[in-house]
Amino acid sequence: MMGSMGSADHENPGQNTEHGDGQDSAPLRVDAERNRERILDAARRVFAADGIEVSMSAVARAAGVGVATLFRRFPTREDLLDAVFADTMRGYVEAAEAAMADPDPWNGFTGYIRTVCSMQVANRGFADVLTMTFPAAAHLEEQRALAYQNFLRLIEAAKATGKLRPDFADQDMVVLLMANAGVVTAAGATAPDSSARLVAYLIQAFTAPQLTTLPPPPDPDALAHAMLGLDCAGNQKSQ
Amino acid sequence: MMGSMGSADHENPGQNTEHGDGQDSAPLRVDAERNRERILDAARRVFAADGIEVSMSAVARAAGVGVATLFRRFPTREDLLDAVFADTMRGYVEAAEAAMADPDPWNGFTGYIRTVCSMQVANRGFADVLTMTFPAAAHLEEQRALAYQNFLRLIEAAKATGKLRPDFADQDMVVLLMANAGVVTAAGATAPDSSARLVAYLIQAFTAPQLTTLPPPPDPDALAHAMLGLDCAGNQKSQ
DNA sequence: CCACATATGGAAAGGCTATTCCAGTTGTCG
DNA sequence: CGACAACTGGAATAGCCTTTCCATATGTGG
Numbered sequence A, B: 001m002m003g004s005m006g007s008a009d010h011e012n013p014g015q016n017t018e019h020g021d022g023q024d025s026a027p028l029r030v031d032a033e034r035n036r037e038r039i040l041d042a043a044r045r046v047f048a049a050d051g052i053e054v055s056m057s058a059v060a061r062a063a064g065v066g067v068a069t070l071f072r073r074f075p076t077r078e079d080l081l082d083a084v085f086a087d088t089m090r091g092y093v094e095a096a097e098a099a100m101a102d103p104d105p106w107n108g109f110t111g112y113i114r115t116v117c118s119m120q121v122a123n124r125g126f127a128d129v130l131t132m133t134f135p136a137a138a139h140l141e142e143q144r145a146l147a148y149q150n151f152l153r154l155i156e157a158a159k160a161t162g163k164l165r166p167d168f169a170d171q172d173m174v175v176l177l178m179a180n181a182g183v184v185t186a187a188g189a190t191a192p193d194s195s196a197r198l199v200a201y202l203i204q205a206f207t208a209p210q211l212t213t214l215p216p217p218p219d220p221d222a223l224a225h226a227m228l229g230l231d232c233a234g235n236q237k238s239q
Numbered sequence C: 001c002c003a004c005a006t007a008t009g010g011a012a013a014g015g016c017t018a019t020t021c022c023a024g025t026t027g028t029c030g
Numbered sequence D: 001c002g003a004c005a006a007c008t009g010g011a012a013t014a015g016c017c018t019t020t021c022c023a024t025a026t027g028t029g030g
Helices: A030-050 A056-063 A067-073 A077-084 A086-101 A105-122 A124-129 A138-160 A171-186 A188-206 A220-226 B030-050 B056-063 B067-073 B077-084 B086-101 B105-122 B124-129 B138-160 B171-186 B188-206 B220-226
Strands: none
Touching: A030 A056, A030 A067, A030 A077, A030 A124, A056 A067, A056 A077, A077 A086, A077 A138, A086 A105, A086 A124, A086 A138, A105 A124, A105 A138, A105 A171, A105 A188, A124 A171, A171 A188, A171 A220, A171 B171, A171 B188, A188 B171, A188 B188, A188 B220, A220 B188, B030 B056, B030 B067, B030 B077, B030 B124, B056 B067, B056 B077, B077 B086, B077 B138, B086 B105, B086 B124, B086 B138, B105 B124, B105 B138, B105 B171, B105 B188, B124 B171, B171 B188, B171 B220
16 A cells, blocks of 8 residues: 555655655646745644644745645645644654564553653644544555554553553553643643653553453544544534 | 622522622613523533534524624623533532542542543533633632632542552642543544543552652643643634 | 746635624513 | 613624635746
């Protein structure tokens, strides 16, 4: 699914004008490319500070380009998200890979949680991204799936060491991300401290020793559906 | 500060036309009172479903009254919030009192957390209310302070039993409420299950037995400031 | 160096929202 | 029952937003 792009974009950084998935219908005029970059920079900044709901007009304004320029380059918000969070998602995947590589799976597991939550704290937009799904943002969803697969294996390994409680469910990670996103959103300047506390408590609770019975985890499909953001009232979308 | 109203509004429910803090500059004409009630009903419904950011126009629409009617009765959103969440806040205070009354403080403590988080799940607007401060909503803030004072004593009692870990900080409750609000917002239909899981994990982590060292709790003043909602970008407020 | 596809900004159309204003009801008190 | 203050809905103003359109400007290949 990702195989066709090979390793080209690592070998030739900045040389080719392709973006995202590789189908360059035409290698953008240089001025256009410059604007594209400006937009991405501005969007990165704005999304990180204010979350991904910022108005498209605000992004264009921050980038110093007209709205038309923004819309031609990124017809939908999801297109923009896909491009803006490409780097961050790469870091997300790498965190999962690094965790798997850790000789101590429990250490990998806890480190992964801490890393990802720190990423949420550092970037409010990313906190949003990790609690929602964007079917149209193919590249982004691909990375998410990739990271998740690694995480599933990480869970198994961590449980095998006996340090992670056996009733830990992979959905718990989603719940944790939503909870942490709530802290990032509401805790303002105290987000780093508040998040760190929350995470420490939860990691504590994930350790095996104590065997309190837990209520059942949320249904995975229902959770996935919730991440589409279609049920929460604020979203009447287009049509 | 609340003393003057005595117990009147328990003895005479529906009889007097006073609202809120007792200064009835003039006991509302009956049709006006009827509309006021309609507005409150609609607002309760809408806020519970969609959170407290719903547009004032939407509230008026749901209530079947003109916008002018809404604005004359509740000049600001905070005025409306104060009236809408009066009941819920009463329940919030009562939950804290009930917890204090429990002969087993640890049981009271955990029960309190579960109850309050359930209230957040049942009412998205209330979830918002518990993570923000509304200086203009006097009645509401009074109740919040009242519940908090009870909670502080509850913490002491629970620590005294040795079941609550000694490094539990009262700010942790705020963090918990923010985290749970995040789940309520993002988890859609799975909110009940997701929240229950989160809460179970956290209560687990609050128990004394394991003595993992925690990062320091967030600064109380900074947290309070964050709850004003002035730092998070989305709010440019008036002027 | 020129033609022209590509790219541009700003305006326009249409839909939201908050808040104020006002001309027209309608309770209510004497 | 009449007069008047209280109350009403909807229009008006002003400000955002999204998305499309277009006349103008500008890289770029021949």
